[in-house]
Amino acid sequence: MNEALAEAKKAAAENGVPVGCVITDGSGNIISRARNLPGKSLLVHGHAEILAINEAAEKRGSLNLSDCTLYVTLEPCPMCLGAIESAGIKSVFYGARRPSGSNGACRVPCLGGILENECAALLGDFFAEIRDSAER
Numbered sequence: 266m267n268e269a270l271a272e273a274k275k276a277a278a279e280n281g282v283p284v285g286c287v288i289t290d291g292s293g294n295i296i297s298r299a300r301n302l303p304g305k306s307l308l309v310h311g312h313a314e315i316l317a318i319n320e321a322a323e324k325r326g327s328l329n330l331s332d333c334t335l336y337v338t339l340e341p342c343p344m345c346l347g348a349i350e351s352a353g354i355k356s357v358f359y360g361a362r363r364p365s366g367s368n369g370a371c372r373v374p375c376l377g378g379i380l381e382n383e384c385a386a387l388l389g390d391f392f393a394e395i396r397d398s399a400e401r
Contacts (some may be wrong), residue, residue, distance in 0.1 A: 266336050266360060266377045268295060272313065273338045273387055274342045276300035283387045284339045286313035288354070291332035297321035313337060314345035318352050330354050338384040339363065340363030340377060 272285025281303040288297045297320035302311030314337055321401060322328050338360040339340035341349060359377045363386040 266338070266358065266384075268298060269313075269336045270337050270380060270383060270387070272293065272300040274297050276303075276313070277387060277391050280305070280331070281389050284335040284337065286317040288294070288317050288330065289334045289336070293334075296324055296333070310344065311344065312345050315348050316350050316353075318398045322352065328352060334358065336379075338380075339388065342386055361388055381400050 266367040268287045270333050272287065273283040274283060274285070277283035279300075279383060281301040282300035284301040285300050290296050297317045299313045301313050302308055302316070312334065317335070318330065321330055321333060328351070331356040333352075333354050334356050335349060336358045337345075340359045340361065340374050341357065341361045342363070357376075358379050362377055362381070
């Protein structure tokens with residue numbers, strides 16, 4: 266999760282929503298890493314999970330990532346959950362939970378709350394800065 270958090274910090278430095286993701290193989294080796302694209306990219310699918318899945322599949326030459334584990338700093342959204350399921354990823358570990366009332370990844374086995382305070386603080390700081398800028 267520390268590696269995913271490092272990616273999230275890079276996203277924040279690039280003015281993207283600070284979400285980072287890494288995917289490991291069955292031996293625990295990182296095979297891909299990604300972060301959310303900056304908001305100005307205008308790519309609806311520019312989420313860290315989607316980008317990491319694409320990179321892992323490309324490296325392996327296969328869309329079958331059934332022996333892989335995904336670590337992400339924010340509970341996956343429904344779009345990312347669909348990609349996770351399509352890739353056959355069996356385990357997901359996430360940091361910050363999505364706010365109440367939003368849809369998260371509840372259809373695959375997930376373990377949340379890993380480095381939750383650090384992940385949530387990074388997201389909170391990012392959005393507080395946006396709110397402060399808008400108020401000026």
